[in-house]
Amino acid sequence: MCEHMSVAENIFMGRMPTNKFGMVNKNLLIKKSDEILKLFKEPSRPKPNKIIGELSISQKQIVEIARAISLNCKIIILDEPTSSLTESETEILFEIIENLKNNNISVIYISHRLSEIFKLCEKITIMKDGEVIDTLEAEDTNEKEVVNKMVGRDIKNFFPEKANIEDNGRNVILRVENLSRDGYFKDVNFALYDGEILGFSGLTGSGRSEVARAICGIDRKNSGNIFINNNKVAINSYSKSMKYGLVYLTENRKEDGLFLGLDIKRNLTVSGLEKISNKRLLLWVNSRKEIASSKKMVKDLDIRLSSINQKINSLSGGNQQKVIVARWLFVDPKIIILDEPTKGIDVKTKAEIYSLIRQLADNGIGTIIISSELPEIIGLCDRIIVMHEGEIAGILKDKEQSEAKIVALASGIKEK
Amino acid sequence: MAENKGRSSLGQIGKGFRSFLKFREAMLIFIVIGFMLIISIMSPNFLTADNIRSLLVGLALDGITVIGMAYAIITAGLDLSIGSVLALSGVVTGKLFVMGVNIWLAALIGIFVAVLCGALSGFLIGKVGLNSFITTLGVSGIARGICFVITEGTPIPLINKLPESFKFIGGGKLKGIPVIVIIAFAILIIGDLLLRRSASMRKIYYTGSNEKAAMLSGINVVKVKIGVYVISALLAGIAGVLADARFGVATPIIGGETAMVLISAAVIGGCSFSGGEGSVFGAIIGIFLLSLVTNALILLNISIYWQQLVTGLILVLAITLDHLRNKRLEQSMLRLRKI
Structure with a gap:
């Protein structure tokens, strides 16, 4: 899409209605755009003369779908449309898709997220x-069968076994006290024990990644203390x-991880x-040394x-992700924060990465996982911190974890 | 058994040769050699010691400064100020010398002033985050402006007063090889090896390939960028002093077209404008190829006015071939992904 042009201009890109002098007929353009945009519901649908750059991602998606409709299409293919949407934006998209179905437009929906597919x-x-x-009727199958067919074999232990966090005598390797960044999050307090996998859940925009980035000195913080192995550290870069x-x-x-133009070797060794x-x-x-280390990482x-x-x-997405994980393991980290470690990765590699993460935790590396996928975070993490609008809404231990509880905390519903 | 072994080692040589061919530089070397063969057939004067010597002397200054341009382009930047900074260094050195300062001290100060220009560009591009094209265009204007202010537009003659030792680096010979060529050669080898093998210089590739990822891999991108423009200006400064020594005069208008020549050479040599790709060696061959063209035109008695046209053609041809090759590579990459 052209970021600097209006919604209407984007919908009719290359097919602008013109007057007899060959100039763009602005009124007709707006009118025709309005007709199409009416198919979408009120609060989310953008005005035809808004500039694309000012829209949210889900509104941009509406414009793209509107463009497809303006071509009188009968089939729309959506490729991972929810990967950058928040929970509520996803709901809106689903409504739109239902709407399209009712208007006799067929939809091919490509996604990694099984729950969406079944919905x-x-x-x-x-x-x-x-x-x-295989092609299956959704009614006659279930997630497990689909996963098995995707992998080509039965995945029995999709998630590795959890550590027993109640064990006494575990050391705190990372403690965060009253961490705040204006406009993003405030008063974040938590501790990370050795041997555990700590999960961060919450809606996109709840401040999960921002907290992690502030702890690591990538973004600045306004206040708060960080302790590693009980020593206060000043991390400003x-x-x-x-x-x-x-x-x-x-x-x-x-965007932020790979050096697409460089070879695998250099991608592996950049931080070390x-x-x-x-x-x-x-x-x-x-x-x-460079070649030997790279080969060892590839093998490991x-x-x-x-x-x-x-x-x-x-490389495929899964193998690219493994390269990035290897890059960080190469520098012998004490604490590793993985932000959406399985985003856009095939199921088989996912399972491999899960067991790798558990292995790290078992080896005493403090491990924090940030994830939007609830099954993943429940299956993998020993404790889960749920964030809501920049604050910690609750910390769930192993036995208290359920999707319902996380969603309730993440959307700010207070429990009695 | 023995036969088998022989075949496999032969196969290995074949494989080594093929991977050598994949190098951008290898392709260029073939073109240069072919070009030289053609010229030497067409003109008996080409392969004479005098001609080769003047060819090398002619490209010494461009050769030194192209390193900085290659570094800048690999960080996905550009340094348009090289020519003007070169002139500034020469003019400052010359002016100080005429005012009675020892020539070596004057040269050091000239180079220092050049480095200041690079630090300014580097600060604005790396720290403030300005676009390299506009920034170096501005710094270029500033440097050139100071040249004109200092000289009031007229060249400063130095030749009669310069000490022999200083003239020696510009015009002297060691065993028949011009000293200026030896200096340029030494700097080029260091510049190439550092970029190839030093861990700090490798950060130039990372920064150019993906600046955000470089930052998130623990690389201080600001430092890398400042470093690149400082090195580029340092080399331009050295070239400026060498120009004084070679021509015996400090000219405010020297290096007017340097930036464009260097960009062409670096790009012909494989530096990609989107960053993360290229080498000093490639850029040098690029410069060499362009010098060869000029040399051939002179030897073949063709008007020198054709030079720019031919240079332009080569540049367009080089980037077109490059683009097509990249497209093909991308396709074979997709096939690889099936593994």
């Missing part, structure tokens, strides 16, 4: 490695945070350049590739 779809086609595995062994794995793999270079000789890179995480000299964008 929306009548028919499910499962693909794997570029082949159609991300490189400082790395020196304390505190690392953050970004949620936007493509000191480890593969000679300190005395102007940090001269030792290529033998079972990254599927044909050569470490390949460019990173020749």
